[in-house]
Structures are given as structure tokens and as C-alpha cells.
Amino acid sequence: MQQLLVGFVCTLMLLIPHASPVRFHYINNPPSHNFTATIFGHHGSRNPSLALLHRDAVTGAKHHPSRRHAVLDLVARDKARAEYLARRLSLPVPEEEDLEDLMGSSEVVSGLNDGSGEYLVRVGVGSPPTEQYLVIDSGSDVIWVQCRPCEQCYAQPDPVFDPSASSSFSAVSCDSTICRTLQPAGECGDAGSCRYQVSYGDGSYTGGVLALETLTFGGGGAAVRGVAIGCGHRNHGLFVGAAGLLGLGWGPMSIVGQLGGAAGGAFSYCLATRDPGSSSSNAGSLVLGRAEAVPEGAVWVPLVRNPQAPSFYYVGLAGIGVGDQRLPLQEGLFRLTDDGAGGVVMDTGTAVTRLPPDAYAALRDAFASAVAGLPRAPPVSLFDTCYDLSAYTSVRVPTVSFYFDEGAALTLPARNLLVEVDGGVYCLAFAPSASGMSILGNIQQQGIQITVDSANGFVGFGPNTC
Numbered sequence: 029m030q031q032l033l034v035g036f037v038c039t040l041m042l043l044i045p046h047a048s049p050v051r052f053h054y055i056n057n058p059p060s061h062n063f064t065a066t067i068f069g070h071h072g073s074r075n076p077s078l079a080l081l082h083r084d085a086v087t088g089a090k091h092h093p094s095r096r097h098a099v100l101d102l103v104a105r106d107k108a109r110a111e112y113l114a115r116r117l118s119l120p121v122p123e124e125e126d127l128e129d130l131m132g133s134s135e136v137v138s139g140l141n142d143g144s145g146e147y148l149v150r151v152g153v154g155s156p157p158t159e160q161y162l163v164i165d166s167g168s169d170v171i172w173v174q175c176r177p178c179e180q181c182y183a184q185p186d187p188v189f190d191p192s193a194s195s196s197f198s199a200v201s202c203d204s205t206i207c208r209t210l211q212p213a214g215e216c217g218d219a220g221s222c223r224y225q226v227s228y229g230d231g232s233y234t235g236g237v238l239a240l241e242t243l244t245f246g247g248g249g250a251a252v253r254g255v256a257i258g259c260g261h262r263n264h265g266l267f268v269g270a271a272g273l274l275g276l277g278w279g280p281m282s283i284v285g286q287l288g289g290a291a292g293g294a295f296s297y298c299l300a301t302r303d304p305g306s307s308s309s310n311a312g313s314l315v316l317g318r319a320e321a322v323p324e325g326a327v328w329v330p331l332v333r334n335p336q337a338p339s340f341y342y343v344g345l346a347g348i349g350v351g352d353q354r355l356p357l358q359e360g361l362f363r364l365t366d367d368g369a370g371g372v373v374m375d376t377g378t379a380v381t382r383l384p385p386d387a388y389a390a391l392r393d394a395f396a397s398a399v400a401g402l403p404r405a406p407p408v409s410l411f412d413t414c415y416d417l418s419a420y421t422s423v424r425v426p427t428v429s430f431y432f433d434e435g436a437a438l439t440l441p442a443r444n445l446l447v448e449v450d451g452g453v454y455c456l457a458f459a460p461s462a463s464g465m466s467i468l469g470n471i472q473q474q475g476i477q478i479t480v481d482s483a484n485g486f487v488g489f490g491p492n493t494c
Contacts, residue, residue, distance in 0.1 A: 076245035076246055076249065076250040076252070076315070076316040076317065077245070077246050077249070077313060077314070077315045077316075078149040078150065078151070078245050078246055078313065078314045078315075079149070079150065079311040079312070079313060079314075080147050080148075080149055080164070080297060080298070080299065080300070080311060080312035080313050080314045081147065081148050081149070081150075081161075081311055081312070082146065082147055082148075082299075082300065082312075094450075095448065095449065095450055095451070096408070096449055096450045099408065099409070099447065099449040099450075100408075100409055102379055103380070103409045103410055103411075106378060106379045106380055106469075107410070108231070109375075109377050109378045110378055110382055110461075110462070110463075110467060111462070112228055113167060113340075113373065113375065113378070113465065113467065114462070114463035114465055116167075116337055116340075117334075117336055117337055117368055117369070117463075117465065146163075146376065146377055146379060146470055147163070147164050147299060147312070147376060147470070148161045148162060148163055148164065148269060148270050149161070149162055149164055149245075149274060149314055150162075151243055151244065151245060151274065152243065152244030152245070152251075153173055153189050153194075153241060153242075153243060153244075153257075153271075154189065154191070154193070154194030154195075154196060154197060154241055154242060155194050155195045155196035155242050156194075157242070157244040157251075158186075158187070158189050158190075158193075158194075159186065160173055160186050160189060160270075160271035160272065161184075161185070161186065161269055161270045161271055162270055162271060162272050162273055162274040163270045163272070163273045163274065163377075164273075164274050164276055164297070164314060164376055165273055165274070165275055165276060165277070165376060165377050166276045166277060166341060166374065166375055166376040166377070166480075167277055167339060167340055167373070167375050167376075167377060168226075168228075168273060168275040168276075168277050168282070168339060169211075169275040169277040169278075169279035169280070169281040169282040169285065169339050170210070170224065170226050170258055170273070170275050170281050170282075171243075171255065171256070171257045171258065171272070171273065171274055171275050171281070171282070171283055172224075172226070172234050172236070172257055172258030172259070172260050172272045172273055173189045173257065173258075173259065173260065173271050173272035174188050174189065174234075174260050174263050174271050174272055175188065175189050175190070175191055175236060175259035175260055175261055176188050176189065176190040176191070176192075177261065178261060178263075179261045179262045180261075180262045180263060180264060181260075181261075181263050182263060182264060182265055184269070184270065184271045185269055186271055188271070189259075189271065191239065191241075191259055194241065194242075196240075196241055196242040196253070197239055197240075197241050197259075198239060198240045198241070199219075199221045199222070199237055199238070199239050200221070200222040200237075200238040200239055200240060200256065201220050201221065201222060202215065202216035202217065202220050202221060202222045202223070203216075203220070204222065206222075206238070206256050207222035207238060209280055209281060210222075210224055210238065210281065211279070211281075217237060221237045221238075222237060222238040223235070223236070223237055223238070224236065224237070224238045224258045226258070228265070231264070231265070232264055232265030233262075233263070233264055233265065234258060234260040234262070234263045234265070234272070234273075235258075235260060235261070235262040235263070236258055236259045236260040236261040236262065236263075237258075237259050237261070238256060238257070238258055238259070239256070239257060239258075239259050240254045240255065240256055240257075241254075241255055241257050241259075242254075242255070243255050243257070243283075245316070252283075252287065255283065255286055256281060256286060258272075260272065275339075276295065276376070276480075277339030277340070277341075278331075278333070278338060278339050278340065278341055278482050279338055279339045282339070283316065284316065284480075284482060285482075287316065287317075291316050291317040291318065292317060292318025292322070292483060293318070293481065293482045293483025293484070294317065294318045294322050294479065294480065294481045294482065294483060295314065295315060295316045295317070295479075295480055296313075296314075296315045296322070296323070296477060296478060296479040296480070296488075297312065297313065297314045297315070297376070297477075297478055298312045298313050298475070298476065298477045298478065298492070298493070298494035299312045299376070299470050299473050299474045299475070299478075299494075300312035300474065300475070300494055301443060301444075301474040301475045312494050313494065318481075322479055322481060322488070323477065323479060323488065323490075323491060323492065324491075325490065325491035326477070326479060326488030326489060326490050326491055327436050327437075327438060327488060327489045327490055328436065328486045328487070328488045329343050329344070329432045329433070329434075329436050329438075329486065329487050329488070329489070330343070330344055330432075330433060330434060330485060330486055331343060331480075331482070331485045331486060331487055332344050332364055332371065333485075334364055334368050334371060335368065336367070336368025337368065337373075340373045340375075341373065341374045341480060341482075341487065342364055342371045342372060342373055342374075343372050343374060343432060343468070343487060344362075344363075344364075344372075344432055344433030344434075345362040345372040345430060345431070345432055345433075345466070346362070346431045346432060346433050347431040348383075348387060348390075348391055348428065348429065348430060348431065349427075349428070349429035349431060349437075350391060350394035350395055350398065350426050350427075350428055350429075351394075351398055351426035351427060353394070354429075354431065355387070355390045355391065355394060356390070357386065357387055357390060358386065361384055361386065361387055362384070362387070362466055369464045369465070370464045370465060370466075371465060371466065372465075372466040372467070372468060373465060373466070373467050373468065374467075374468045374473070374478075374487065375467050375468065375469065375470070376470055376473070377470070378467045378469040378470065379457075379469050379470050379471050380410070380457055380458065380459050380469045380471060381457070381458050381459070381466075381467060381468055381469040381471065381472045382458075382459055382460065382461035382462075382465075382466055382467040382469070383458060383459075383460060383461060383466050384460070384461055384464070384466060385460040385461070387466075388458060388459065388460040388461075389460070391428065391458060392412070392413050392456060392458070394426075395413065395425075395426060395428070395445075395456060396413055398425070398426040399415070399423070399425055399426070402415045402417065402423060403415060403416045403417075403419075404416070405453045405455075407455075408449045408450070408453070408455055410459045411447070411449065411455035411456065411457070411459070413455060413456040414449065414453055414454065414455040414456070415446075415453070415454050415455075416452060416453055417452050417453070417454055418451060418452025418453070419452075425442055425445065425446070427439050427440060427441075427442070427445075428440050428445055430468075438476075438489050440472055441475065443474075443475065444457070444471060444472050444473075444474055444475065444476075445457060447471060457469075457471045457472070475493050475494055476489055476490060476493060477489070477490055477491070477492040477493065477494065
């Protein structure tokens with residue numbers, strides 16, 4: 029057996045060595061298949077690669093007066109995101125007239141003090157390309173940007189995309205297959221154009237016309253023709269610093285689904301670690317395509333499909349460990365049920381990992397017992413396990429391990445366990461789930477290369493870090 033070692037040492041937290049080995053299994057690269065969108069203009073066999081930036085690195089985080097306020101802001105939008113994911117499973121899609129009521133205003137709305145998008149990439153839209161920041165979202169499919177003319181648009185740092193200035197913009201007709209692929213299905217607009225509408229459940233939404241357009245990745249690198257995107261003329265939202273959204277979900281309308289054989293049904297990302305309230309960080313990365321995205325030496329875990337939420341990437345989690353001890357949890361606590369409830373979703377848009385209340389309580393109590401000598405601090409918002417470490421230069425904390433179905437395991441580095449909420453005050457970055465669904469959030473994913481092989485149904489962890 030081989031072991032995945034993620035050997036980080038946090039500024040204040042040091043890892044306790046992990047005793048249990050991590051098992052690997054490998055998958056073969058499948059042959060390429062036909063695809064709709066076409067990659068051109070790149071060199072050799074390299075696939076599109078983009079720098080992945082945290083929202084605060086784009087906005088400068090100037091609207092946060094303190095670290096504590098930054099954390100409270102993160103918690104607020106994180107709560108909205110978790111509720112949105114849960115509602116995707118439990119509530120019907122809003123009727124068109126409901127969305128029309130939401131989208132009736134013509135005011136220009138600023139999103140600078142809100143924001144559900146955590147990580148952004150820079151993408152060129154149209155021909156010639158107009159550079160735009162797009163939120164990446166592993167839980168959504170539709171790709172969209174704000175478009176002129178704006179009936180309602182929120183403020184964004186870049187000029188709003190003007191489709192009339194792009195030679196490659198082509199509206200999609202409402203009787204086309206791709207219009208019917210939308211969920212919910214597109215409606216007929218003016219001159220038979222395909223109208224799309226997406227509501228994100230946290231108060232943000234977009235609506236406009238569906239079109240085929242060219243997207244350019246990597247600062248003039250790989251260009252992709254014929255990508256179906258939403259050209260949003262009515263938008264409201266919580267998209268700080270972003271002009272729209274790049275859907276990475278498991279559905280056919282996401283960028284991975286549209287590329288198909290061109291990307292080999294795979295992508296990888298590495299979320300750079302950053303502190304809330306800080307405007308500086310190393311850039312992470314997003315790579316589309318099998319050639320560079322699928323590494324050797326990763327820990328491979330089967331993905332689980334939920335027919336009730338086909339865009340979500342679920343993983344089969346069997347248990348959790350603290351230190352070298354596996355927690356005594358009820359069997360099947362994380363299981364995805366036949367009716368689509370429960371399960372564990374990997375999500376780039378949620379920061380804090382959510383667990384069933386019983387699992388969270390067991391994790392919290394085991395962690396607190398292992399660091400019983402550390403001075404406690406009062407709870408902060410949803411973080412109920414906090415410590416005042418202002419007098420310490422380093423401390424030792426137990427590792428946390430996720431045990432997946434079929435025997436694979438991932439041990440988190442110390443910096444993925446605690447978040448600094450105030451000067452020297454650190455809190456355990458986990459929370460109980462308010463719904464039956466668990467979420468593996470981006471704090472726990474930070475710094476680890478993660479590969480999603482949707483074509484074969486696996487997700488890989490490691491071996492690289494960022």
C-alpha cells in the first residue's frame with residue numbers, strides 16, 4: 029500500500045503524524061469521444077489552464093474592516109450557499125412568472141458587499157476576446173456572463189460584455205436541441221431566440237438569451253469555439269468581482285460537459301490557501317482536459333450520482349477519524365438514499381464542511397479532547413469550538429481523516445482544520461448540517477490538487493499541492 033502525505037505545517041499549528049496508510053487505485057485513460065465545442069489555437073496537446081483566484085484577491089478585500097468581519101461575511105454567504113444546495117434537492121424549480129417577478133426591476137445593483145462566489149478565473153469572452161472574471165462553481169452547469177444592453181445588471185469591475193462587438197456570437201434558436209437541454213428548458217424569446225433563466229436560491233439570478241460563443245482560456249492561450257453560454261441581460265447578485273459564472277458541474281451544459289472528448293471528461297483544480305480578510309495569496313489553478321488534469325499517484329475515490337441533483341459531485345464517505353482513531357459513528361450515516369437525501373457533496377462554493385449533527389459532535393468532542401490543554405475562546409457565529417492561541421508560536425493538533433468507500437482515505441493538513449477569526453483566535457472549521465446533506469467545503473480542499481474524472485466516475489486527491 030502507498031500513502032498520500034500532505035505534510036503542511038501551519039504557522040501556529042503543527043501536524044501530529046498520521047499512522048494509518050492511505051490506499052490507492054488507478055484508472056485508465058479512456059479514448060476521446062466526439063464533442064460539441066472545439067478547442068483551437070493552443071500549442072501541442074496541452075489543455076486549457078487558468079489561474080484560480082480567491083474573490084478577496086480580485087476585490088482587494090478593502091470592504092472588510094477587520095479579520096473578524098471578514099469571517100462573519102464568509103459565514104453569512106456560506107450559510108446562503110449551503111441553504112441553496114439543500115433547496116436544490118427539496119424545492120421545485122421556480123415557475124417562470126416567479127422569476128419574472130424577481131427580475132422586474134431595472135435598477136443597477138452593486139454586489140460588492142455581498143458575494144457567494146469564492147474562487148474566480150479570468151476568461152476571454154467573444155472574438156476579439158473581452159477579459160472577464162467568472163466564478164467557478166462545481167455545483168452548477170450553465171455558463172453565463174452579463175451582457176449589454178443591460179435591463180438590470182449588478183456592478184462589475186470589467187466592462188460588461190457587448191455581444192454586438194463579437195464576430196463569433198451566435199444566438200441559439202428556441203427549437204434547437206441545446207435549448208431543450210437547459211434545465212429548466214429554455215423558452216422562446218424575440219425572433220425565436222432561446223431564453224434561459226437561472227435562480228440560485230440565495231437571492232441571485234440571471235436571465236437572458238442562450239448563444240454560442242468562443243471562450244479563450246489562459247490569457248490568449250487555448251480558445252474554445254461554439255460554447256453555449258447565457259448572455260444575461262437581467263442579473264442580480266452575490267457575485268463579487270465577477271461578470272458571471274463558469275459551471276463545472278456534472279451536467280451537459282457545464283464547460284466540462286460541453287467539451288466532452290476534447291477535455292476527456294476531466295478537470296483538476298487546486299484552491300490556494302488564504303486567510304479571510306487578506307488580499308494576498310498564491311494563485312491556485314484550474315486545468316480543463318485529461319492530458320494535464322489526470323495525474324499519476326492520486327488517491328482515487330468513486331463518485332456517486334444523485335438523479336435528484338445530477339450536477340452535484342457526490343463521494344461515498346464511510347467514516348471520519350481524529351488523530352489515529354476512527355470515530356464510532358452510525359453505519360450509513362453519510363449514505364445517499366434512494367430518494368436523493370443525505371450523501372456528501374464536494375463543493376467549491378461552500379467554505380466550511382458540513383456534517384450530520386451526530387458526526388460533527390463526535391468530531392468536535394474528539395478534537396477538543398485531544399487539545400484539552402489549550403485555552404478556549406468564546407464561539408464565533410457557527411464556529412462553536414474556538415481557542416485563544418495568541419500566546420503561542422506553535423501548537424500540536426490532531427489530524428482529521430476522511431475514510432471513503434472501498435478503503436481510500438485522505439488525511440487533512442493542519443491548516444485545513446482551523447480558521448483564524450480574530451487576532452490569535454482560531455476555530456474548528458467544521459459545522460453541523462442543517463439538512464440531511466453533508467458538504468465537503470473549500471477550506472478542507474485548499475492546497476490539495478483535486479481531479480474530477482466525470483467520464484469514469486472518480487475524484488482524485490493529490491499527489492500535488494499548491
